[in-house]
Structures are given as structure tokens and as C-alpha cells.
Amino acid sequence: MIKNYLKIAFRNLKKDKQFTLLNVLGLSAGLACTLMIYLWVHDELSYDKVFEDDSRIYQVMEHRKTGGTITLSDESSGLMGDVLKVQVPDIEYAAAVAPADWWQKFTLSAGNRNFKATGQYAGKDYFNIFSFKLIDGEKGRVLNDKNSIVISDELARKLFGTANHVIGKDIRFQHDKDFFVSGVFEKTPSHSSQQFDFVLSFEYLADVQGWVKTWGNTGPHTFVKLKKEADADLVNKKIANIIRANSGDTTRSAYAMRFSDNYLKNTFNHGSRVGGRLEYVKLFSLIAIFILLIACINFMNLSTAKASGRMKEVGIKKVVGAARSQLVLQFLTESLLMATTTMLFAIAIAWLLLPQFNQLTGKDIELTFDAPLILTLAGITLFTGLVSGSYPALYLSKFNPLAILKGRLDSSFGELVARKGLVVFQFGLSVILIVSVLVVYKQVQFIQSTMPGYNKDNVIWFNSExxxxxxxxxxxxxxxxxxxxxxxxxxxxxxxxxxxxxxxxxxxxxxxxxxxxxxxxxxxxxxxxxxxxxxxxxxxxxxxxxxxxxxxxxxxxxxxxxxxxxxxxxxxxxxxxxxxxxxxxxxxxxxxxxxxxxxxxxxxxxxxxxxxxxxxxxxxxxxxxxxxxxxxxxxxxxxxFPFAYNFLDQAYQKQYETEVRVAVLAKYFSALAILISCLGLFGLVAFTAQKRRKEIGIRKVIGASVNNITIMLTKDFLKLVLIAILIAFPIAWLIMNQWLQGFAYRISIGPAVFLITCSSIVLITLATVSFQAIKAATANPVKSLRSE
Incomplete structure (x- = not known):
């Protein structure tokens, strides 16, 4: 039976090339977009999950009361780690870190070789907390000596020509002090926010810069690893007053946040929160779902649009004894076949576009067909096939065979509302996306053009060393x-x-x-x-x-x-x-x-x-x-000392890297959503023109012009789009106003944004509808009336 269903499905797809082409275009584009967003979301969610005992690694933050407000900072006193390890039994390891982003690259020398490298200072327990793979050296001892340096295998090869047997070798730091290699680690994973080429002892930094180990000054980051049986909530209760107990400062309190959550939930720039990535992960996940739903809605509309062409097929099958469940199964098989076919096209599209997508997102995502991805693709395909095929299957299979064979196909009020409601839903989402793109673009333009109070242009800087x-x-x-x-x-x-x-x-x-x-x-x-x-x-x-x-x-x-x-x-x-x-x-x-x-x-x-x-x-x-x-x-x-410089304006723009990328991605996704929505509208116009072909023929016979008939068909769809606009505008305003609250300095959402959106959607609708409307209006009325 399934074999027979597949054979019929292939014939139907081959027979109606326009229907097949529109579905392939819409579903392939939607699925390709969904796949790329899935890959991006999966990449974002995997950051800092590369460490063993991830659930036990925490960063100690500080809640600070200033002027009646409470802020959260990733900075703490360099004394925090030592105190926590002694005073809180639930903490197994603790380490202070002066992170790599404090410093420009340092100069390291071995013999006559001089190289710039990224480094940081860390406490003794650092490699006990973070499971960077040590090729040589013991993780609990590599930072015990203040004169020790732990280097990456990549840096070892630059300095010594090999990463083997380098323990104990001398490295000159800044042409000023000698350190001895105590360990070699494998290059830091790309999905770790901790990126560095070497690590020096935090105790050495404290000897040189005493302020890092005072309660009054903050700056270092503090990381801890909890014992296996420890409860994080209980630990937070124990450490809340530890600053007050040791320094008398009542305006600051310690708070431990799971380290792997920091990348998504808080993005810090040396103590300053500059935005959260989690909201963008959620946003694009929703966009992926919406685009996929829009593509599925297209399939529904296009399937119902061609329903009259399959009336006799359904009627004859019912007359000869086909049960409704069999017809439903047949149409779902066709839908699943279409979903599977379009998924293959979508994979090809995603593979071709992935290099450009990586360039836009600043990532290095690869399309690797491992078990999780294969299961995800299978799930998306099944979801798409069932969702997109369910309504057409139920709609086509319920027809009365007698009415079908007499050539009557009456639509109920509910069916009409459902189809038009789907179009309103599609264009409502498109309106929200267009408003969002315009607001994000204007805000990004505002923050890029706003002078920060100093002139950042044409300024270069380098370390004084x-x-x-x-x-x-x-x-x-x-x-x-x-x-x-x-x-x-x-x-x-x-x-x-x-x-x-x-x-x-x-x-x-x-x-x-x-x-x-x-x-x-x-x-x-x-x-x-x-x-x-x-x-x-x-x-x-x-x-x-x-x-x-x-x-x-x-x-x-x-x-x-x-x-x-x-x-x-x-x-x-x-x-x-x-x-x-x-x-x-x-x-x-x-x-x-x-x-x-x-x-x-x-x-x-x-x-x-x-x-x-x-x-x-x-x-x-x-x-x-x-x-x-x-x-x-x-x-x-x-x-x-190798000369290495940076442009100040590049560092300034990097603060808004996430917003700029979101603006670009949202622009492309919005254009895609609108394109897919137009395909759905195209299908609904075709359905309406087909249903009203005799009415159109009669109107033409009694003297209606092409313009009259085009306007008659067009105005109904403009009403749907205007309804979508009226529903979507308040929602879009609420969403974007909430997004703008994340900026202390922001634009106001003026009427121009909504006027541009309204004009764009109306013009797009007219362009889409007019093609089918004019085609129906110029058709020969004799062909539609000859059966009367």
C-alpha cells in the first residue's frame, strides 16, 4: 500500500509542475534557513561546555550597591579565591585570574626567537578547575612556582621547534625576566571563552602589582570548583557575606554563577555587562520556527488551492470503498515525500551558503552529519511533513463523494477563515520582522554614529614595554x-x-x-x-x-x-x-x-x-x-620587541559586534520570510481565482473590465494584509521597545518605521497578487462557462 501511495505521490508531483516548484522553493528555503539557524544555535549553546565537571565550575561575581542600584560585575578581589578555599568547605578548588583580555600581546623569547603571545595570570588551582589537556606537566603543580610558565603546544613549536621535552626550558618574558616551562597544554578549544597562549603565576603578578590582592580594588576574576556533593544554592548563601566579613565593605556581596552560563547569560567586558547572547539564541530559534511554519502554511494553501483538481480522484476512491483514513495516509505520504525531497535540497543550499553564513556570524560552523544532527534533520522533516500535510489531508479526505462527482466543492465558513487566518498569521510575522529589522538597524546606526565623548578615529595604540x-x-x-x-x-x-x-x-x-x-x-x-x-x-x-x-x-x-x-x-x-x-x-x-x-x-x-x-x-x-x-x-x-598595534575604533566597534550581526542576519531572515509568505499568498490567489472562475467569466461577459476584476480579486487580499498589519504593529512595538531597554542610550520608535513597513508590505502584496489576478481577469470566459 505504501508503495502504491509513493507511486501516486510521484505522479502527482510530476503532473503539476507549478505546484511542485512552488512547494520545493518555499519548503527548501524554509528548511535551509531552519537548518542554518539550528547549527548557529547549537554552536552558541556548546560554548564553555567543553570542560570536565562543567556543572561544578563557577565564577564568583559581585553584586554591588551604588547610588540605590545593584549591578553585577565579573570582577572581584584577588584575595577572594584564597579566602573562599579556606572558609567555605564546599569549595574544592579556587583560583584568581588576571585574564588575557587585560593585556595586549606580550613578547616571549627563546634564544634569538621573539614572538608576541596572548597570556594571563592564574592561581595554583587553575588547571585543576579547567580541564585543558596537559601534554606535559602535572595540573596540580604547574603553577606552584612563581617563576613557572605553562605554554600551549603551538607556542612551544614556535619558540623551540617542538612541543616535546620542553619542561624546564627557559623563556625570556618581555626581555626582562626568565620563566621556566612547567607544563605544556593542547591549544585551547575554539568553543572556550578562555583563550590564551600561556599562563603565568597570579602570585607573581601580586608581587609586582600589589593592588590585585587588596579588598578595596577589584579587577581579577575568581573561579571555583565545587565538591561533588556541594549544593550551589547553599554555597551562595555561605559566600554572600564573605566580603563584609573579611573587609567590612557592606556594599558588595559575592555570588557564584555557573561558568558555562556566563557566555550566554552575561557578556562582560572587563566588569561591564555589554549584553546577553541568550536573548538572541531564543530570538533566532523563534525565527526558525516561524519561518518553518510559514513554509508549512504555504504547502497547506497550495494543496487546498489545487484541491478541485483532485476532487474526482477522491470521489472515485471513496465510491470504490476507500476509507477516510486511507486517503489521509495517502496525502500525508505525499506531504512527507515532499518534505524529504525539500530537505535534501535544503541541505544542499545550506552547504553552499555556509561559508557566507560563517562570515556573517563570525563562526566556523561545519555541516557534520553526526548522530544528533541526523536525528534533528529527521525530526524536522517529520514535523514539516506532518504539519504541512495534515490540513490538506483532512480537508481533501472529508469531501462527500456524491457532491464531488457532481462537481460541487463548497467551502465552509471555518475553512475560509482558517485559510485566510493563515495568511494573516504569515504576514503578521513578516510585519514584525520588518519592524524589528528597521529598529535594530536604526539603533545600530545610532550607536555607531554617536560620538563617545572622545575621538576614536585614526587612533592607534600599543603597549609600553x-x-x-x-x-x-x-x-x-x-x-x-x-x-x-x-x-x-x-x-x-x-x-x-x-x-x-x-x-x-x-x-x-x-x-x-x-x-x-x-x-x-x-x-x-x-x-x-x-x-x-x-x-x-x-x-x-x-x-x-x-x-x-x-x-x-x-x-x-x-x-x-x-x-x-x-x-x-x-x-x-x-x-x-x-x-x-x-x-x-x-x-x-x-x-x-x-x-x-x-x-x-x-x-x-x-x-x-x-x-x-x-x-x-x-x-x-x-x-x-x-x-x-x-x-x-x-x-x-x-x-x-616585535611591533604590534591596534586601532582604537575597531575595539570600540567590537562592543557592538553582536548587535551588528543580529541586524544583518535579521535582514536576510526577514527577506526570506517575506518571500515565503508571498509564495503562500500566490497559492491563495490561485485558489480563489480557481473557485471564482465562473463568476469572473460571467462578469466579463456582461462587460466587466480587466481592471474591475483585478481590483475585485486584489482588495480581499489587501484587507487580509491590513488586518495583519493592525495586529502586528502593537506586538512589534512591544517586542522592540523591550529590546531597546537593554541600552541606556537608545532611539525612540517613531511613526516612520511603521509607515515604511506598511508601504513595503502593501507594495509586496500588490506585486504578488496582481500577477494571478491579471492572469484570471484576462482568461477567456468561454473556457470557464462552456460547462454551463
């Missing part, structure tokens, strides 16, 4: 002599995200029970001018005033928070140091526009620091030549 360390001002003066260099200075700050934060700021009149977070900047002469910041009051740092130690510049938000009137000349305390305010700089964004501007201060940079970065403003023309001259100066001044 080697001979530059301690001689930044001298080197900046040399840089200013290079043709094409507009200005040069230095700072410890990345200018994008938080780099140094402290609550250790006090002033006359401050509420002793209030803790205010300040972002700290250290800058040299010409720092304000190089970055293009503007002064609101007072002056910037200048050599005309001699040594500027003990001087500070506040931003406008800091002045407001501190309730200072005429702040220039007044003093603030930074720890035990008294600073005189010499100026107020206009607010600037060192975080993304997801966040409000925080209070900040700029202190004159003197002495040496491994954090200092040279900031150079160059002309927009002939940048390669200018940078080449800077490189020659750098290499002459700092031999043995």
Missing part, C-alpha cells in the same frame, strides 16, 4: 615629531570597557555608608588632547605647570555624584593620597551605550606600569606610511 616603560613621555615627544602624527600620549586604560575600578575615593561631605564606584584613568601630558576630549571646566595636564603629580581631573558625572559646586581647586582622597582637582572633563563613554556614564577620574601618570599604552592620533591619509615610520622609530628605540 621594554625601554618604553618609564620613558613614555620621552617617546611620546619623539612620536609627535613623526610627519602625520597629530598628537601622542599614554594611559593605562583601554578606553573601551572598564580597566581600573575603585570604591576607594572619598571627599568632604561624603556619606560614610555610601560606596561609589569610580573608573580610574592614568594619563600623561596631552592625554586629553590626543583623545579629543573636551574640558567643561579648569584645565588638562600640561608641562607648563611642571610636575602634575597629586592632580586629578573628574568627569561631569563624578562632580554630580559628589555634589561638588565649583570643584576646581578642591581636594579628593584616592586611598591615602590627596588629589587636587584641576579640571572637569565632559562626560565620555568608556563603556558601551548599554551602560550609563559612570563617575571617573583621571590622574597624572608617572612612574612605571605594565599597563601603560601609547596612544597616537594620526592623520587619516597615508596611514600605512605614517604607521611604517612609527614602527621604524619603535624598533630603533625598543630592539627585540
Amino acid at each position: 621594554g625601554k618604553l616603560a618609564g620613558n613614555e613621555e620621552t617617546f611620546a615627544a619623539e612620536l609627535r615629531k613623526v610627519p602625520g602624527v597629530i598628537n601622542a600620549s599614554f594611559t593605562q586604560h583601554n578606553m573601551v570597557g572598564r580597566t581600573f575600578g575603585t570604591n576607594n575615593i572619598s571627599w568632604d561631605g561624603k556619606n560614610s555608608r555610601e560606596s561609589v564606584y569610580f573608573e580610574g584613568f592614568f594619563g600623561g601630558f596631552n592625554f586629553i588632547e590626543t583623545m579629543g576630549m573636551r574640558m567643561a571646566a579648569g584645565r588638562s595636564f600640561s608641562s607648563d605647570f611642571g610636575a602634575e603629580g597629586g592632580k586629578a581631573i573628574l568627569n561631569e558625572t563624578a562632580v554630580k555624584v559628589m555634589h561638588l559646586k565649583n570643584p576646581v581647586g578642591k581636594n579628593v582622597n584616592f586611598g591615602d593620597n590627596k588629589l587636587q582637582i584641576i579640571g572637569v572633563v565632559k562626560d565620555f563613554h568608556f563603556e558601551s551605550l548599554h551602560e550609563t556614564v559612570k563617575p571617573s577620574f583621571i590622574v597624572f601618570a608617572n612612574g612605571t606600569s605594565p599597563y601603560y599604552k601609547m596612544m597616537i592620533k594620526i592623520k587619516g591619509e597615508h596611514q600605512k606610511e605614517i604607521i611604517s615610520q612609527i614602527q621604524h622609530l619603535y624598533e630603533a628605540y625598543n630592539p627585540g
Whole structure:
């Protein structure tokens, strides 16, 4: 029987080529889109799930009370890990980390080989917590010695030509200090958010930079691994007051979050939340479901549109004894055959488009036919076949054989409402997608065009290392002599995200029970001018005033928070140091526009620091030549250190990488949804024209023009689209308004967005409907009336 059903299905598909082509196009496009979104979602969900005992690995966050609000930060004190391991029995391992994204690449040397590499500092238990595969060395001992360095096999091959037998070998760090290889690990997995080439001891960093192990200063990340029997909720209750118990600070409390959840639920940039990926995973999962439903609806509409062509087939089968269940099974078999065929086409389309899709998403997804993917594809195919074929099967199989053989095929009110309701649903989704694309595009355009309060364009930066360390001002003066260099200075700050934060700021009149977070900047002469910041009051740092130690510049938000009137000349305390305010700089964004501007201060940079970065403003023309001259100066001044620089505007734009990609993907998915919806509308027009062919013939005979008949057929579908618009607009506004709440600085959703959407949908509808309407209106009425 199944064989017979398949044979009939093949014949029907071959017989009606237009029906088959439209279904193949719609279902293939929908399934290909669903498949690519599935691959993207699966890739996103797999991040940081690569570690053994994933369920026991947690990152310790801090809830912070500032100005009546509570924020969540991934920064903590470098003391946190040591304290937790001693005071909380449920914690098996704990480690502080100064992550790789704090630093630009370091210079490592072995013999006469110099390479730039990405590194971080980590506590002794780091490799006990994270199961990076050690090729050589013991995970519990590789970071015991402050002079140890653990390197990747890839870096080992660069430095020594081999990854074997390198334990104990000497590596020169920054041409300044020797470290000895204590372990070699396999290159970090691509699906780990922890990416680095080597690891040094956090204890060594604490010796060099003592602030990382104080309760008043935060910055390091703290990771813990719970014991097998530990309960995470109970652990959180135990650690909530650990900061207050050890430091007396009542404004901060510890909170452990499962590490593998951080990638999706919170995206941090050195302590600042810049958005969550989980909402986009949910969003695109819904888009995939909607596009698949739209494609299935097309199949339903196109199947019912050609129902009259199969009336006699159904009637004869019923007369000779075919049960309704057999007819249902036959039509479902046809639907499943169509779904299977289109899935094969969809796989081919996805395979062809995957390189471009990877480029859009910034991923390296591969179409690997493993068991989970095969089962998923089978499930999607079965779902598509059953959903798309169920209504046509039930609709066609219920016809009365007597009515069928007499040529009457009357539609009930419910059937009419169902078909039109499906079109309203399709175009409602399309309207929501168009509004969403326009709002996301405008918001992305807004955040990209909004000046952050400093000039990020044509600014390059690189680390102050080697001979530059301690001689930044001298080197900046040399840089200013290079043709094409507009200005040069230095700072410890990345200018994008938080780099140094402290609550250790006090002033006359401050509420002793209030803790205010300040972002700290250290800058040299010409720092304000190089970055293009503007002064609101007072002056910037200048050599005309001699040594500027003990001087500070506040931003406008800091002045407001501190309730200072005429702040220039007044003093603030930074720890035990008294600073005189010499100026107020206009607010600037060192975080993304997801966040409000925080209070900040700029202190004159003197002495040496491994954090200092040279900031150079160059002309927009002939940048390669200018940078080449800077490189020659750098290499002459700092031999043995490879020259590596970054553009500041690229780091700024990276904050909005997710939003930009979402905007691009949403644009393509919306276009696809509209295209598939138009195919469905095309099918419904064909159905209507077929049902009303005799009416159209009679109207033409009594004098109706082509325009009259075209308008008659078109207006009904425009009504459906207008209903979809009226339903979808409030929903779209609610969804996008909620999305915009994630930005502290955002656009307002004006009427232009809805006018553009309405115009686009109406024009698309007219273009789609008119083809079939004109075709029906120009048909010879004799053919439709000859049976009367």
C-alpha cells in the first residue's frame, strides 16, 4: 500500500509542475534557513561546555550597591579565591585570574626567537578547575612556582621547534625576566571563552602589582570548583557575606554563577555587562520556527488551492470503498515525500551558503552529519511533513463523494477563515520582522554614529614595554615629531570597557555608608588632547605647570555624584593620597551605550606600569606610511620587541559586534520570510481565482473590465494584509521597545518605521497578487462557462 501511495505521490508531483516548484522553493528555503539557524544555535549553546565537571565550575561575581542600584560585575578581589578555599568547605578548588583580555600581546623569547603571545595570570588551582589537556606537566603543580610558565603546544613549536621535552626550558618574558616551562597544554578549544597562549603565576603578578590582592580594588576574576556533593544554592548563601566579613565593605556581596552560563547569560567586558547572547539564541530559534511554519502554511494553501483538481480522484476512491483514513495516509505520504525531497535540497543550499553564513556570524560552523544532527534533520522533516500535510489531508479526505462527482466543492465558513487566518498569521510575522529589522538597524546606526565623548578615529595604540616603560613621555615627544602624527600620549586604560575600578575615593561631605564606584584613568601630558576630549571646566595636564603629580581631573558625572559646586581647586582622597582637582572633563563613554556614564577620574601618570599604552592620533591619509615610520622609530628605540598595534575604533566597534550581526542576519531572515509568505499568498490567489472562475467569466461577459476584476480579486487580499498589519504593529512595538531597554542610550520608535513597513508590505502584496489576478481577469470566459 505504501508503495502504491509513493507511486501516486510521484505522479502527482510530476503532473503539476507549478505546484511542485512552488512547494520545493518555499519548503527548501524554509528548511535551509531552519537548518542554518539550528547549527548557529547549537554552536552558541556548546560554548564553555567543553570542560570536565562543567556543572561544578563557577565564577564568583559581585553584586554591588551604588547610588540605590545593584549591578553585577565579573570582577572581584584577588584575595577572594584564597579566602573562599579556606572558609567555605564546599569549595574544592579556587583560583584568581588576571585574564588575557587585560593585556595586549606580550613578547616571549627563546634564544634569538621573539614572538608576541596572548597570556594571563592564574592561581595554583587553575588547571585543576579547567580541564585543558596537559601534554606535559602535572595540573596540580604547574603553577606552584612563581617563576613557572605553562605554554600551549603551538607556542612551544614556535619558540623551540617542538612541543616535546620542553619542561624546564627557559623563556625570556618581555626581555626582562626568565620563566621556566612547567607544563605544556593542547591549544585551547575554539568553543572556550578562555583563550590564551600561556599562563603565568597570579602570585607573581601580586608581587609586582600589589593592588590585585587588596579588598578595596577589584579587577581579577575568581573561579571555583565545587565538591561533588556541594549544593550551589547553599554555597551562595555561605559566600554572600564573605566580603563584609573579611573587609567590612557592606556594599558588595559575592555570588557564584555557573561558568558555562556566563557566555550566554552575561557578556562582560572587563566588569561591564555589554549584553546577553541568550536573548538572541531564543530570538533566532523563534525565527526558525516561524519561518518553518510559514513554509508549512504555504504547502497547506497550495494543496487546498489545487484541491478541485483532485476532487474526482477522491470521489472515485471513496465510491470504490476507500476509507477516510486511507486517503489521509495517502496525502500525508505525499506531504512527507515532499518534505524529504525539500530537505535534501535544503541541505544542499545550506552547504553552499555556509561559508557566507560563517562570515556573517563570525563562526566556523561545519555541516557534520553526526548522530544528533541526523536525528534533528529527521525530526524536522517529520514535523514539516506532518504539519504541512495534515490540513490538506483532512480537508481533501472529508469531501462527500456524491457532491464531488457532481462537481460541487463548497467551502465552509471555518475553512475560509482558517485559510485566510493563515495568511494573516504569515504576514503578521513578516510585519514584525520588518519592524524589528528597521529598529535594530536604526539603533545600530545610532550607536555607531554617536560620538563617545572622545575621538576614536585614526587612533592607534600599543603597549609600553621594554625601554618604553618609564620613558613614555620621552617617546611620546619623539612620536609627535613623526610627519602625520597629530598628537601622542599614554594611559593605562583601554578606553573601551572598564580597566581600573575603585570604591576607594572619598571627599568632604561624603556619606560614610555610601560606596561609589569610580573608573580610574592614568594619563600623561596631552592625554586629553590626543583623545579629543573636551574640558567643561579648569584645565588638562600640561608641562607648563611642571610636575602634575597629586592632580586629578573628574568627569561631569563624578562632580554630580559628589555634589561638588565649583570643584576646581578642591581636594579628593584616592586611598591615602590627596588629589587636587584641576579640571572637569565632559562626560565620555568608556563603556558601551548599554551602560550609563559612570563617575571617573583621571590622574597624572608617572612612574612605571605594565599597563601603560601609547596612544597616537594620526592623520587619516597615508596611514600605512605614517604607521611604517612609527614602527621604524619603535624598533630603533625598543630592539627585540616585535611591533604590534591596534586601532582604537575597531575595539570600540567590537562592543557592538553582536548587535551588528543580529541586524544583518535579521535582514536576510526577514527577506526570506517575506518571500515565503508571498509564495503562500500566490497559492491563495490561485485558489480563489480557481473557485471564482465562473463568476469572473460571467462578469466579463456582461462587460466587466480587466481592471474591475483585478481590483475585485486584489482588495480581499489587501484587507487580509491590513488586518495583519493592525495586529502586528502593537506586538512589534512591544517586542522592540523591550529590546531597546537593554541600552541606556537608545532611539525612540517613531511613526516612520511603521509607515515604511506598511508601504513595503502593501507594495509586496500588490506585486504578488496582481500577477494571478491579471492572469484570471484576462482568461477567456468561454473556457470557464462552456460547462454551463
